[in-house]
Structure formats: structure tokens, C-alpha cells
Amino acid sequence: MSNSVVEKNLEETTSAAGAGDQSIWAAGKDMARQTEPDAVVHAAGCKSQSFWQRAWSIIRELSGDDAYERYLAHHSACHSGSMPLARKDFFRNQQQKKWGGIQRCC
């Protein structure tokens, strides 16, 4: 990509973010508003759930306990033509992938 295209993109980005002439106070509030929890994308964030249900689903998602269910949901949405992996195979694949790169720091 050439420089000019990137600059054009950046300009678009600036206007899209609308941050050009805001004070830092306004910008901060803007970000705070945008990061309200109801903006979360994932299943964990359904508004109809109670606090405890949400906390539990976040714990499950954090630990990877519900990874297979999420994989099945993704699979039926995007690749419904093929058979999904069995739970055991999925889990092994996932771990192999995860530990193929840098995962832990000093």
C-alpha cells in the first residue's frame, strides 16, 4: 500500500472517530460512554441475563470451559455443510495451536 492511500485512510479514520477538535475531557467521556458494558459483543453480554448468570458465563469463557460450545455455534453459523470436530479432537487441536507460539511472559 502506498503512503498516500494510508494517509487518506488516516484522514477518514480521524473524521470517523470525530476526535479532531474535542478536548481531552470530552474525548474521555466519549470513550467511557462507548465502553459501557452493554456494548459487549459476545454471548457473555446478553442484557437479559442476571448479574450472576453473566459472571458465570464470563468465568466459563475466560477459562475456556465453553470453548467447544462456542466452536459449535461458530461452526453451524459459518460451515454448516461439514461435520464439526468431536469435543476431544477440538480440545486437543486448540491446545496444540495455543502452545505453538509465545504464550507466557517473564
Add this chain to the structure above:
Amino acid sequence: MKKSLLSLLVWLAVAMLGATAVSGIALNRGETVNALWFVTAALCIYAIGYRFYAVWIATKVLLVDPSRATPAERLNNGHDYVPTNRWVVFGHHFAAIAGPGPLVGPTLAAQFGYLPGTLWILFGAVLGGCVQDMVTLFNSTRRNGRSLGQMARDELGAIGGIAALITTLFIMIILIAVLGLVVVNAMKHSPWATSTVAATIPIAMLVGVYMHSIRPGRVLEGSLLGLILLLLAVAGGGWVEQQPVLRELFDYSGLPLAWAVIAYGFAAAILPVWLLLAPRDYLSTYMKLGTVILLMLAIVWMQPSVKMPAFTQFIDGTGPIFGGTLFPFVFITIACGAISGFHALIASGTTPKLLSNERDIRMIGYGGMALESFVAIMAMIAATVLDPGVFFAINSPAGVVGKEAAEAVAKISSWGFPVTVEQMDLLARQMGEATLFARTGGAPSLAVGMASIFGSAFGQGMLALWYHFAIMFEAIFILTTLDAGTRVGRFMLQDMLGNIWEPLGRTSWYPSVLLSSGIVVAAWGYFLYIGVIDPNGGVNILWPLFGIANQILAAIALCVATGILVKSGKLKYVWITALPLFWLVIITTSAVWEKISSSDVRVGLIAAADDLAAKLASGILSPEKAASAPQLIFNQRLDAVLAVFFACMLWVIVLDMVRVCFRYLYGKPVPPLSEASYQLTRLEKA
């Protein structure tokens, strides 16, 4: 309008409270300080940095754009690119960046007094480390989650990419060696600690089998089972200690333990991940989060007094734990608690592939590092609530204060930090250890500090249990880093060897797996072995070397970020990464210079090698010392070469970055920005 006035007043109050707390701990002389002031100062500084500096960087400099689709959305494949809840990403990111570094570094740096380390942890993080993590996360998100090495190659050229790769491999080797040394020193002649740490291996394997075969993928069940077994192992270690026969079975000196750790590292690198590494990581993550929260609650509840003075006389470079003056070694020693180059590897690669929206970059990049820095502050508190005499008795190697207890306490008391043999014996008995003298490496003193805080909060009678819980907690995630690091080192090496002969690059070809794992383990095993036979404790040499390497990796990450800022036409904001970079270049270069040129044998590697060689030649060494002297001399010279090599890598990439920037500014062709093009998000209304 009313609301903004209220928030102005609230933030003014936070700023004033923070300023009071910082000046309180900075100006205090000669009295103990309530640890709550440290916590207050830290929380206020992070809050202000997060609310103002991070917002300003996100909106004015980076131009974070919530309407832009992230790689996780555009490339969603259900595996590694997955748009994820921001709290979940935060959890994964923090679990990945939080290692033993911020626990060990501040403990060692406490030899200068509490103030220098604390100030650097706070301001280094807010102005340097958090910015590095956040900017790197942003840059990688805009580039489809590319790694630091790839970004260095794309944005600066081939030289930058190679320098980043080689430095990463070396830092990994030094890191594993020094962490191995910390574990070995914590287990030395301690049947309780050794049996508990040994028990973590079959426990991890059991959990691995449970999650792999018995109940596949049931992570929470498996982890809960493992955590219960781990706690039983801590209590069981106390029982082992009481049994004369079993006691003997787990009572080892440093060298056999070092060999055991080396053998373990090799086994862990070649065993399937589901059996050992993955379950151990689950356990260590929960243990880490749980203990950090528990420690925070205990500090807030008990409000222990910090007894260490603000400064000690050791700022002149004569410290017993490691030699070297306050500048630059406090910065090198703290390392990960303020700025960690390693984080740039996590912030590029894994985390950006999970972000569902760019606006989460501030919370995950900046906020994640602020929390890590807070862990470092708690480690500093745990080290400095000990009586300074006790702190130095635990952390000073026998080579500095003498082998005999009476000799050591006389020497330490003569520095103005009174301590008695009875006091140390009583403490050792309370902690269930044979002795606490010369237990270098930071882990035992951190465990004593944590045990005394936990003990005063949750029951004095269980001090020994708390001590060994803390040791197990440190050991379990040190061993996770050791496993994971050896594996990554193996992959990197296979990647390089694959260029020489293609089959060596195949990650599943067993001869290549054995060969490359063997090379990596031998490399860190060598430094671990030397560290164990070194009468000065090994930490004295290895930790500064690790700090230098880590800070140089951070400098490389900041070089990439600075180059991208300049090439994006944001020259007037370039100081946000250029100033921390400038500072890192100064401290690492001066540290390397001190390490090779200092005539003080406790600082200068070459001076130490020459001194030992002269003593060996004149025949004044005891036969035991003479036997290990040639190895130590060789090692000190090798370390000097390594330090110079690190510095050269740094300067090569800094000059390369400056060259690219000047070419850009003078309108000459440079590698183009590799940012992926804009695409509107469909995930939600932006």
C-alpha cells in the same frame, strides 16, 4: 455541565491524594511507613495515567477508531481470530503478561531502599511500559495481529526483524536460566518445598489426563480438582517434613536440584502439551490471580509497616544482593514491573486477534500493564515489610557475608541493619525451614514477606503453611514459564535450522524435536549450572543480564512503534514512544558499559574474570574453589561477550530506525506502512 464540574472535582481530589501519597513515601526519613500509602499512591497514579494520558494517546495520537472492523471480526475463523468480550481478553492478556519477573525484580531492587524501585515501578509503567504495550497492541491490531518481529521487518527492514528474533531467543534462554535458579534456591535443603513442587508435576499430569480423556474440555472441573490437590500438596509437604525417611528423600543441595530442573525442562518440551504444559498453565493462572487478589486484600486489611529505609547506603554500588550503583541498575533490576519487552510479544500476535473493537485497546494494553505494575508494587511491599536485617540475611549470598551464621549476622549488623542468629533461627522454625540464611533469588524472602502478611491477616499459627504456599505459588508459574519458554525457544530454533536443512524445521519430526529441544535446554541448563556453583549466588550475574536483555527487547518494540509514528506523519507526537526509548537506550548502554568496564569485581564481568584468574594462578584458592574457578572465569567472559552482543543489537536497530525516519522526512522511499485497509465494523453500532 454540572456533571463535568463534578468529575473535575473528583479527578482533582484523586490527583491531590496521589501527590500526597507519593510525597509522603518520598519524603519520609527514619520512620516506618504504612504500606497503604504505597497502594494509594499506585492506584492514584494509574487512575490518572489511564484516564488522561491513555485517553489522550488513544484519541489524539493513535486515532483509535471504534467504527473500524478489527482483525478478529474481519478474519474470524472460530480458532485464533475470534471477537471476544473485552473482560475475557483482558483476563487472557493479563494472565499471559504476568510472570515471576515483577515479583523477583522489586525484591532484589529493595536493597537500594524502598524508594528508587517504587518510583520507577510507578512512573516507568505509566509513562513507558503501559505506553509500549498499548501502542504495540494498536499497531499489531492494525496489521492483522502481526508479531513484533514481522512488524519490525515490514516497517523498518530485514535488519530489524532479525535483531528482534535473535534477541527474543537469547532473552528466553537467560530468563529460563535465572528462573530455574530462583526455583532451585527456593528448594535447596527444604524437603517441604521440594516435595510440594515435585507433587505439582503428577498433579498437572492428572489434570491433563482428566481434561483430555476422562472429561474432555471440562476446564473448570479439571482446574478445581487440580487446585484442591495443590493445596493438599502444600499441607502434605509439611507431613513429609516430619517423616525422617521421606525427609531424606527430598533433601537436596543445589546441584542435584539443578539437574532435576534441567531434566524436567527437557521432558516438558517433548511431552504432548495436553499432558503437562496446558494443565499446569491452567493451575498456575488461577493460583496467580487468586494469590495476587489475596495479597492485595491482606495488605489493605493489615496495613503492614514498611521497615526498610527509603534509601540504603548500597546505592553506591556495594550492595550484597547484586553489585552496581543505583543508576543504571535499579532500572535494569526492576525490569518487568515497569517496562517489559516481553509484553510486546504478547501484545502483538495473540491478543490483537481477540479484540472485538479498537476502543478496548486502552483497557487491555494500558490497563493490563498498570495491573502488572501493581503486582510489582505488592512485591516491593512484601520485601520491605521485613526487618531490613532479616531481608539482607535471607538474600545475601554466602560468598559475600560468610558461610557461618554468626559471621553473617555480624557483617549485616555492621551495615546498620541489626539481626541476630536467634531471630533468624526462630523465623526459620516458624516457616518450617532448616535455615533462611543465604536463600538468594528473591523467592524465599518474598515468601517470608507474604507469609508474614497473610499470617497476620489470617492466623499466625499457619506461618509455615503460608510460607510453603507462597513458595509453591511462585514455583508453579516459574515452571510454566520454563516449560512454555523452552517450547517457544525450540520452535524459534527449528525455524532457523529449517533454513539450513529443511527437515530440521518440521515441528513434528521427532529427531528434530529432540535435537532442538536438547540445544535449548542445554543452553539455559548451562547458565543454571554455573549459577548454582557460583559462590556469589549466580543471581548477582544472571539477573542483571536478564534485565538488560529484557529492556533491550522493550527498546526494540519502542523503535518499531516510533518508526511507525514518524511514517504515519505524527512527528509531533513521536515523543510518547521516543522518550521512553531514549531512556532505555541510556540505561541499557550504561549498564552494559559498567558490566564490561567496571574495575569492581562485583560489577565488572571482565574484572571479575581477571581477578579470579589471578587468584587461581597464585594458588590462594581452596581446592574446592580452584576446581570450579576455570568454569566461572569462562562464564564471566562469555557473559561479557553476551552483554556487548545485546548492546550491539540495540544500536543496530536504533540506528536503522533513525535512518528510516530521516529518509521518510526527506521524502526518500521507505518501506510503506503495512496497515490493513479500513473496513466498517458490522458487529454493532459504533
